[in-house]
Amino acid sequence: MASSLAARASAHDMDLVVLSVGGNRGAFGELIRRHGSGVRALLRRMGADPATADDLAQDAFLAAFEQIADFRGEGAFAGWIKRIAARLYIRRWRRETRMSLSLEAPEEDMNAGSGEAGANARIDLDEALKGLSPVERLCVSLCYGAGLSHAEAAAALNAPLGTVKSHVKRGLDKLKGALVAEPSLSSQERAYNG
């Protein structure tokens, strides 16, 4: 028992996926342990509140277990599960907000680009993302957190490519302003309280 746990802990993600395809839920549990926090963090960064993020992260892992045989290992498992979670969030976001991405007027953030926020206080990515509009935050997280291309993000959001690109650009400009004084961009040391 202990040896199988140790073997699982040291196994490569792809080995765990192969075991999971064979119905080994212990192996899939190890994948959850490894990537659960990353998925939860991504969903929060996309704009989900903690409870919703956890619900969606759970749904993403359940969906992943159903589709695990489809994962061929072309990319990292972390990227695959994050894309599943991101699409689940987009579906919910669209249902709840009923917002059309293309119709939303660009807004000017008074704090954007000032750089003052990061000058004296430590600002990490999660704090910086709060300065973005919900749509900008979503687009930036999709492209830089879930690893979607602009075209994939546009397709997932059912929005024009140009609109997504402009939201990403605007979001990046704001992030630059907030993070320029922060050399590491690190948020690892910051513990979430769940």
Add this chain to the structure above:
Amino acid sequence: MADRNFEARLESAFAETPVFADADLFVLRVNDALERNWLMRRVLIGALGVVGGLIGGAQLLRSGLIDRLGAVGGAWRLVGNELTNLPVGRVFSELFGGGPSTATEVLWMSGAMAIVAVGLFVTRAMREF
């Protein structure tokens, strides 16, 4: 160039896994949900099997199969009577008794099998819950 550097740093920052105080709890929660899903699926398949079996049995009964089996049974009885008159046939007859089944026996057998199937399902369901 500066933009690309920034984007690379941003991707690295997104890729960093933060520390959640309740990470273990989350793993347990998802595992429980997986277990529940698995259980529900097994129960559903079992229930559908029982329902399907009952419907199939009812359809067989309604289609007049029993009468036809009874007719076939009658024919077999005639053959059986001839066979039991042979020396080897007598031995078989003593060993297995009875002879060919009748419509009533088939009905009883079907009922007994249905009861066994329901019993198995109930036992399984009780063990799972």
